[in-house]
Amino acid sequence: MKNWIKKTITRKEVSDIYDRFGADPLTASILARRGIVNGNDVQYFLEDDKRYLHNPFLFVNMEDAVDRILQAVDEEEKVLIFGDRDVDGITSTTVLYNYLTSLGLDVKCKLPSGSDPYGLNLPAIDEFEKDYGSLIITVDCGISNVEEIKYATEKGMDVIVIDHHNPPEVLPSPAIIVNPKCADSGYPFKDISGCAVAYKVVTALRFARSEVYKNEIALLTAHEEGGKCAVEVIKVENLVEKSFFSEKYDAGTSISQTKLLDFLRGQQIFVWDANSTQQILSQTFGKGAEFNFLDLRPQLARIFPSMANASLSDLKSKSKIARYNPEYNSEIKSFFNIFVTFVNRQIEEQFPEIKKADERDLQLVSLAALADIMPLIDENRIFLRHGINSINKGNAREGLMELLSLQNLLGKKIGSTDLSWNINPALNATGRLGQPEIGLELFLEKDPAKRTDIANKIIDMNNTRKQLGIEGWSYAEEHARESIEKYGGKLCVVIDERINRGVSGTIAGRLVSTYGIPSMAITYVDGIAIGSMRSCRGYDVTNFLEQMSEVFISHGGHNFAAGFSFKKERMPEFLSYLEKLAPTIELGNDESERIDIDAEIPPDYLKPTLLTLVDKFEPYGESNRELTFMSRSLKISDALLLGKTERQHLKLTLDCGKNKWPAMFWGEGDRLHKEFDKGDKVDVVYQISRNTYNGVETPQMIITDIRRSMD
Numbered sequence: 016m017k018n019w020i021k022k023t024i025t026r027k028e029v030s031d032i033y034d035r036f037g038a039d040p041l042t043a044s045i046l047a048r049r050g051i052v053n054g055n056d057v058q059y060f061l062e063d064d065k066r067y068l069h070n071p072f073l074f075v076n077m078e079d080a081v082d083r084i085l086q087a088v089d090e091e092e093k094v095l096i097f098g099d100r101d102v103d104g105i106t107s108t109t110v111l112y113n114y115l116t117s118l119g120l121d122v123k124c125k126l127p128s129g130s131d132p133y134g135l136n137l138p139a140i141d142e143f144e145k146d147y148g149s150l151i152i153t154v155d156c157g158i159s160n161v162e163e164i165k166y167a168t169e170k171g172m173d174v175i176v177i178d179h180h181n182p183p184e185v186l187p188s189p190a191i192i193v194n195p196k197c198a199d200s201g202y203p204f205k206d207i208s209g210c211a212v213a214y215k216v217v218t219a220l221r222f223a224r225s226e227v228y229k230n231e232i233a234l235l236t237a238h239e240e241g242g243k244c245a246v247e248v249i250k251v252e253n254l255v256e257k258s259f260f261s262e263k264y265d266a267g268t269s270i271s272q273t274k275l276l277d278f279l280r281g282q283q284i285f286v287w288d289a290n291s292t293q294q295i296l297s298q299t300f301g302k303g304a305e306f307n308f309l310d311l312r313p314q315l316a317r318i319f320p321s322m323a324n325a326s327l328s329d330l331k332s333k334s335k336i337a338r339y340n341p342e343y344n345s346e347i348k349s350f351f352n353i354f355v356t357f358v359n360r361q362i363e364e365q366f367p368e369i370k371k372a373d374e375r376d377l378q379l380v381s382l383a384a385l386a387d388i389m390p391l392i393d394e395n396r397i398f399l400r401h402g403i404n405s406i407n408k409g410n411a412r413e414g415l416m417e418l419l420s421l422q423n424l425l426g427k428k429i430g431s432t433d434l435s436w437n438i439n440p441a442l443n444a445t446g447r448l449g450q451p452e453i454g455l456e457l458f459l460e461k462d463p464a465k466r467t468d469i470a471n472k473i474i475d476m477n478n479t480r481k482q483l484g485i486e487g488w489s490y491a492e493e494h495a496r497e498s499i500e501k502y503g504g505k506l507c508v509v510i511d512e513r514i515n516r517g518v519s520g521t522i523a524g525r526l527v528s529t530y531g532i533p534s535m536a537i538t539y540v541d542g543i544a545i546g547s548m549r550s551c552r553g554y555d556v557t558n559f560l561e562q563m564s565e566v567f568i569s570h571g572g573h574n575f576a577a578g579f580s581f582k583k584e585r586m587p588e589f590l591s592y593l594e595k596l597a598p599t600i601e602l603g604n605d606e607s608e609r610i611d612i613d614a615e616i617p618p619d620y621l622k623p624t625l626l627t628l629v630d631k632f633e634p635y636g637e638s639n640r641e642l643t644f645m646s647r648s649l650k651i652s653d654a655l656l657l658g659k660t661e662r663q664h665l666k667l668t669l670d671c672g673k674n675k676w677p678a679m680f681w682g683e684g685d686r687l688h689k690e691f692d693k694g695d696k697v698d699v700v701y702q703i704s705r706n707t708y709n710g711v712e713t714p715q716m717i718i719t720d721i722r723r724s725m726d
Contacts, residue, residue: 017720019700021612021645022048036061036338042631045613045642054339059396060632062335063404066356068394071215071222072253075201078229079191080175081219083150084115093121093148097135099155099209100127100446102386102439102454106210106379107154107177109458114217114372123148126451130516130540132569133578135160140167152177155209158194159571161187177216179209180571181557204393210383211398214376219253221369225362228253233282234354235308236327236347237295244299246275247347250282254355261347270300285309287327287350311350315357322353375412377402379458381634382415385431386439388576390638399634403429414458417470418442427707431634432641444477447517480518487514487522491536499530502597507534510586514538520547520576527551531605533559542583543568550575553603563592610700610719612645621646621671623714629703641702646671648724654693656684669699669716677706678716686721696724 024047032043036057051057058067071077087094094115098108108124115122123146125139134156140163143151150173153160157176164174164187174190182197193212195202207215222228231252238245240263248260260278270276286292289310296304316323322330331337331349343352363370381402384395391399405411406429411419415438419425422437445454453476457469491509498508507526514522519536526534527549533556537546550556555574564570566589570579581589616625628642635641652675653668663684669676678701680686691697701716 018609019612019645019720020609021615024048028052032057041614041628045632048613054341056392058336058339059393062339063397063400065397065401066336066352066359068397069203070253070255071219072255073202074193074195074215075199076191076193077216077219078253080177080193080216081223083173083175083191084118084152084216084220085223087150088118088120091119091121092150093123093143093146094150094152095139095143095148096122096124097139097151097153097156098124098126098451098455099133100449100451101155102442102446103209103383104155105442105446105451105454105458106383107208107213108455110210110217110376110379111152111154111177111213112459113376114220118220124452124455126446126455128452129449130543132580133571134569135163135167137163137166140170140172143172144170148172150175154213155179157187157190158182158192158197159187159569161185164188164190177209177212179207179212181573183561183571206390206393207395207398208380208383208387208389210380211389211395214380214398217376218373221366221373222253222362224366225358227358231257231282232354233279233284234347234350235279235284235286235292236350237286237292237299238346239295244295246296247345248275248278249347249351250278251351251354254358256351264299266299267301268299270304279306283309285311285354287312287353311354311357315353318357318360371410374401374405374410378405378412378415381431382434382439382442385435385634385636386443387573388637391431391634391636392638396634396639399431403431403434403634412458413463414460414466414470417457417466418473421470421474426710428705428712431636435636440480441473441477444480444517445473447480447483447515447521448476449517450476483515484518484521487511487518487536488525490514491522491526495526495530499532502593505532505600505602506593506597507532508537508593509535510537510544512539516540516545519545520549520578523547523549524576531607532602533600539583543580544583544586544589545580546578548572548577548579551602552605554600559596559600562596563589566592611640611643612700613642615645615647618646618649618671619673621674621676623674625703626705626714643700643702643719645698645700647698648696648726649676649699650696651691651693654687656687658684665718667718669697676716677713678718680718680721683718683721691721691723696726698722698724 028047029043032038032046032052033040038061046057051060096108096111098104104126112122112124127133135153151167152175154177156178158178158180167174168189176187176190176192178194179196182194186192193216194200195205195207231250234249234251236247243263243265245263249256250258286308289308296306327346327349331346334349334352336352337344377398381399384399389395418438418441424433424437442454445451453469453473457466460466460469490511490513494509495507507530514536516538519538522536523534531551533550533554535546535548537544548556556577557572557574560570560577560579566581566585568580572578632642650670651667652670655666657664657666664682665680665684665687667678669678699721700719703714704717706713706715
C-alpha cells in the first residue's frame with residue numbers, strides 16, 4: 016500500500032507567502048508545502064518576465080567568447096560548430112548555427128555519427144584544418160576534450176567550449192570556456208542545458224550590437240539621510256554591476272577631498288531627475304561642484320509614461336524584483352533595475368527582429384531542458400514558459416512544427432509532458448541510431464516539403480528505436496537480478512553485445528525505474544565497450560566513474576546520467592573496479608512508495624477552473640513534479656474497463672456534487688470489484704490534465720491511487 020503524505024504547514028507559512036508575494040491562498044499553501052518560500056525561488060513560479068533571467072555576461076569568459084566570434088566575423092574566418100548527438104546537442108548546434116550564419120560567417124556543423132565517440136575528435140580537427148578553418152566552437156561537449164583541444168590549438172586553431180557537463184579536474188587549455196558548472200564560471204545557476212548555454216552566448220552576441228556593449232556607465236543617486244547627503248553609485252558594464260560606492264557627506268564638504276571624485280572620473284553618469292540630484296549635490300559640495308549628468312527619467316517616460324513624474328522612492332516601493340529580493344530594496348538598486356529595463360527596451364526597438372528570433376530559440380532551449388532532465392527551477396522555468404507559450408500561440412519554428420503535426424499535437428494545448436513524451440524521443444532517435452545530422456537537418460532545412468520528408472523519416476527512426484529498446488530490455492532482464500545480487504543490491508550492471516548502443520541509456524534508465532538502484536547498460540562496438548549509467552536516490556555517477564578513469568577512453572556526463580567507453584580487453588579491470596567500488600555506494604531513501612500530496616480539494620471545489628492552477632505551476636518535470644491533489648468521499652457513479660491487455664485500464668466517473676469528473680486509472684483495472692466498486696465512496700489521489708477530442712478540451716483526473724472511504 017502506498018503511503019499518502021500531506022506535509023503539515025502552518026497558517027503563518029501560508030500567510031507569509033500570501034502577504035509578501037501576492038499569491039492566492041491555495042497557491043501559497045502549495046508553495047509552502049513544497050518548501051518554496053524564499054523570494055528568489057518563489058519569483059520563478061509567479062513571474063514570466065525575461066527580466067528574471069540571469070545576465071549572460073555573468074559568465075566571466077562571456078565577453079572573451081563574444082569578442083573572439085566578432086573577430087571571426089571581421090576577418091571572415093571559417094568556423095566549425097561541433098555538437099553532440101542527442102537532443103541537447105542538436106538544439107545547441109541549431110541555435111548557434113542560425114545566429115552565426117546570420118552574421119555572415121562561413122559555418123560548418125559536425126555531430127558524432129555512426130560509431131564516433133562522444134565529444135570533439137581528431138579526425139574532425141584534421142578535416143577542418145584542410146578546409147583552412149581557424150575557430151572551433153564545441154556545444155554540449157568539449158569540457159572533457161583536453162587532448163583534442165590541445166591538438167587543435169597546436170595546429171593554430173582557437174577553441175571556444177560551450178558546455179554544461181561536469182568538468183574534469185584538468186580543464187582544456189588554451190580555450191575560452193563558458194560552462195556554468197566550472198567553479199569559477201561566475202554564473203549563479205549551474206543547472207542549465209547545453210542549449211541554454213549556447214542561447215546565452217547568442218543573447219550576448221545580440222547585446223554586443225548595441226552601443227552600450229563594453230561601455231562602462233555610472234548610475235548615481237543622492238538623497239538626504241539623517242541630515243547628511245547620501246551618495247550611492249553603481250558602475251555597470253554590459254548590464255552587470257561591476258563595483259559599488261556609498262558614502263555620506265556633511266554640507267560644505269569639499270568634493271576634491273572625497274573618494275567620490277576619483278570613483279566618477281572619466282565615467283558617463285546617469286541619474287534619475289537631474290535637477291533634484293544637482294540641487295542636493297550643490298547643497299553638499301557647493302555650487303562650484305559641477306557634474307555632467309544624463310537624465311534617464313525623461314527618456315524612460317517616453318516608453319513608460321507613468322514614470323514621467325515618479326521619484327525613485329515611488330518606484331522602489333513598486334518594484335517586483337525588490338519584493339522577491341530584499342537586497343534590491345534601495346533607490347540605487349531600483350535605479351539599476353530601471354536602467355537594465357530601459358537598455359533592453361531600447362535594443363528591442365532598435366533591432367525588432369530579436370524578439371521573434373529569441374522566442375524561436377527558446378522553443379529549442381525548452382526541448383533541451385526536458386531532454387537532459389534539467390531541474391525545472393530558477394530560470395529554466397522562464398525558458399520553458401516562453402518556449403512553450405510561443406508554440407501554443409501557433410508560432411512553432413520550422414522542423415518542430417512538422418514533428419508536432421505528425422504526432423497529432425497541433426490544435427491542442429502543449430505542455431512539458433507532450434514535448435517530453437512525443438517530440439524529444441523522436442529527435443533523440445536520430446542520434447541513438449547514429450544519424451544525428453538528420454535531426455539537425457530538420458531544423459535547418461528551408462524547404463517545407465523536404466522538412467516534412469525529414470520529419471517522417473525521424474518518426475520511422477523512432478519506431479525502430481522503440482523496437483530496439485524492447486529487444487534490449489529482454490536481453491537486460493536476463494542479467495539484471497543476478498547482477499544486483501552480485502553487487503549487494505547497490506548496483507545493476509548489464510553487459511550484452513546484443514544491446515544496440517543507441518538504446519543503452521534507455522535500458523539503463525529502465526533498470527533504475529524497475530529496481531530503484533544505479534544501473535549500467537554496456538554493449539560492444541568494434542572492440543570498444545560502450546556504456547551508459549543512470550542513477551537515483553541522490554547518488555552521483557560522475558564521481559563513481561571518475562574513480563576508474565584510468566580504464567576509460569572517455570567518460571563524463573551529469574550527476575545522474577553519464578556515459579563511458581573503454582577497450583574490450585580491459586573489461587576484467589573494469590569489473591574488478593566495480594566489485595571494489597560497489598560496496599561504497601550510499602543511496603538515499605527509496606521514494607517510490609510515497610505519494611506527496613500538494614493540496615486536499617473538497618468535492619465542492621473540484622471545478623474545471625483548477626486547470627488554471629495546474630497551468631500556473633507548469634512546466635513540470637525534474638524537481639517540479641505535477642501537482643498532486645487528494646479528495647475524499649467521491650462517489651463512483653460509473654466504472655468501465657478499457658483495453659484487452661493483461662493490465663486493463665479503468666475509466667471512472669466520480670460524483671463531486673455539482674460536477675462529475677471523468678477519471679483514468681492506468682493499468683489498475685484488476686482493482687475494480689476487489690477493492691472498490693461502482694456506487695462506493697472513495698478517497699482519491701490524482702493529477703488534473705486536459706483531454707482533447709475532436710478539438711474539444713475537457714478536464715480529467717489521472718488517478719495515482721485510490722482507497723475506499725472510511726466514513
